[in-house]
Amino acid sequence: MKIGFDNDKYLKEQSEEIRRRAGRYGRLYLEFGGKLMNDYHAARCLPGYHPNVKLRLLQSLRGQAEVILCIYSGDIEKKKIRADFGISYADDALRLIDSLTSLGLPVRGVVITRYEGQPAAQQFKKKLESRGVNCYFHGKTLGYPADVDAVVSDEGYGMNQYVPVESPIVVVTAPGPGSGKFATCLSQIYHEYRQGRVAGYSKFESFPVWNLPLHHPLNIAYEAATIDLKDKNMIDPYHLAAYGKTAVNYNRDVDAYPLLKATWEKMTKGECPYKSPTDMGVNRIGFGIVDDEVVREASKQEVIRRFMRYQCLYAEGAADVGCMSRAKMLMDSLSLKTEDRRVAAAARDAAEAARQQGKGKAGGLIVSAAALQFHNGEIVTGRNSDELHACSAVILNAVKKLAGIPDSLPLLAPTILQSIAHMKRDILNGGYTSLNLDEALIALAISATTNPAAALAMEKLGDLATCEVHMTHMVTPGDEAGLRRLCCRYTSDPFYASTNLFSGE
Secondary structure, eight states: OOOOBOHHHHHHHHHHHHHHHHTTSSEEEEEEOSOSSOOHHHHHHSTTOOTTHHHHHHHHTBTTEEEEEEEEHHHHHTTOEETTTTEEHHHHHHHHHHHHHHTTOOEEEEEEESOOOOHHHHHHHHHHHHTTOOEEEOOOOTTTTTOHHHHSSTTTGGGSOOOOOOSSEEEEEOSSSSSSHHHHHHHHHHHHHHTTOOEEEEEEOOSSOTTSOTTOHHHHHHHHHTGGGTOOEEEOHHHHHHHSOOOEEEHHHHHHHHHHHHHHHHHHSSOOSOSSHHHHBOOOGGGGBSOHHHHHHHHHHHHHHHHHHHHHHHHTTSSOHHHHHHHHHHHHHTTOOGGGSHHHHHHHHHHHHHHHTTOOOSTTBOOOEEEEEOTTSOEEEEEOOSSBOHHHHHHHHHHHHHHTOOTTSOSSOHHHHHHHHHIIIIISOOSOOSBOHHHHHHHHHHHTTTOHHHHHHHTTGGGGTTOEEEESSOOOHHHHHHHHHHTOEEEEOSOOSBSSSOOOO
16 A cells, blocks of 8 residues: 555654643643544545554653543433444443553543433443542533633532542543533643642644645545534634634634633633634644645545445435535535445446346345455455355455465355354244355354365455445445454445345344
């Protein structure tokens, strides 16, 4: 793959800037926007970017930094899912705590924000405290955001519990956006000043990239990733007025800046150190870009992926027409179409070829295909059959190709396929016997015990990480679970794999 981003250059720039900011105050509250770990959006848009580079950054601050983790009570109640892992925000919070603790970065507490008595939030708090993790409730702030006098008072931020911290840098992070990190930072700073200590605030936000053009594909890819939050990039008006220079920011930070400025000046009885929302940010990611053309193309591909995802969500009734229209508008702004995703075009061609050969399916299933693009650009395809889902077929074909195994040589023993089909159909009373990807991977592992070719192919599964995959039908839970395990970047067309309303897969 062509590389467009230098992690080491980025780390050097970012860590130096954080230390410079921290040197201004006795304690710096550093709000981490976006994903702290496993930032696959950034990795897809910036080829060469390591998904956990932010953890490397925090490791370099070990001994100087500790963490407060925020989670919105409504996300706990609704069991909001992190799409790239298929786990809830609550579970992702637990995973974050484990990862940070293992790196020697103490998590001082979990703040459940905008708490309104939700039973699920109460249960989550009890679960954390039973495992030795301090947990705090923060309710809605009185007067927020318009009445600064009420906000900066004992009845406003003063009502929120203070999380005791010790280090000069306090990282405030969350499983995802909209978790209340900003309000938590300001609440902490309010209490710090009430106790006679000087504290500061900065925001570590990767996107949008302030020193790239407003309509750069990387910035548009950020908008595509946050359509559900209604984020929109814009020129920072405060930065332009203060310095006469253009800088890119987004609506939520621009809207939050007047509150920060007014709150800061009321708490400290001094002038706000930041003249614009861009000043608040500690964002050096643009300086890590080493090949702009590579980043532009990768970002365009991400916009297409996001559009395809919203097409499927809309078909499932999980996204409204406004989100769909916004995704289409972003595609049009870069003159993109779904055929620009090579692997999508290949999958559609494979499905059409199968239909032309009369390979239709009975029992409500329709002919479908999948395609996988290797890192060198080569593409393999697969289609559904009585034995395998299209996704299973393409993955098996891909590892055959990598292992140099002839296409005619089966990897899965017929006896194993027959046994699984018997169990699914006759014992578990299932409607379909073909193997989804999760099942096919297990079958491959079993076959590997007696089939040397299967054993050789299984060892190549790790080489499929970050490969592009497309299916001509919406992904089923079993296929999605397998693709996540393989770390493939997958999309699908907004069509169901079956004419039946309930498939059971």
